Amino acid sequence: FAGSGAAPATDQHTEDAFVTVSRPEDLQRELDAAKARGQWVMLDYYADWCVSCKVMEKQVFARSDVQAGLAGVHLLRLDVTADTPASQALLQRYQVPGPPSIIWVGPEGDERRARRITGEVDAAAFLQHWTQTRSQG
Known part of the structure; x- marks a missing residue:
């Protein structure tokens, strides 16, 4: 069971957990709200045509x-x-070449640039990365 990749969660639960953003002004609004709450933010750069994004959605975020x-x-x-100009602006905001990319923004609103994830990772690597990111503040 441990290495099977089986997860009791469904894709719907995964989609419900994420707020989808497609415009820079919506991103800024969400970042401002999280900063006001002192909350960590994970930005998941995603595209429907991105095979690795789909893999991570089903094998990482659904777990x-x-x-x-x-x-x-x-x-x-x-x-x-x-x-679109809006999607290009979202990519340029953090100089992301394309999906999949994960950006971490700390509770004070600053990106943890050294802790980015670019490309596909499995659930164990993702969790280890997040644990280290959070512990470093």
Whole structure:
């Protein structure tokens, strides 16, 4: 069971956990609100055409242990599926080349640039990365 990748959570639970953002002004509003609450933020750069994004959605974010580990974190899915000025602005905000990319923003509103995740990772690596990021403040 431990290495099976089985997860009791469903995709719907995963989608419900994330706030989808597709415009820079919406991102800023969400970041400002999280900062006011003193809350960590995870930005998940995502696109419908991104195979690795789909893998992470199903094999990482849908897992109950990952969801438990992210409890209290404001989860934002930055949808860059369409090549629009808005999606380009979202990518340029943090100089992200494309999805999948994970950006961590601390409770004070500053990115933890050294802790970025670029590309596909499995659930164990993701949880370890997040645990280290959070412990470093």
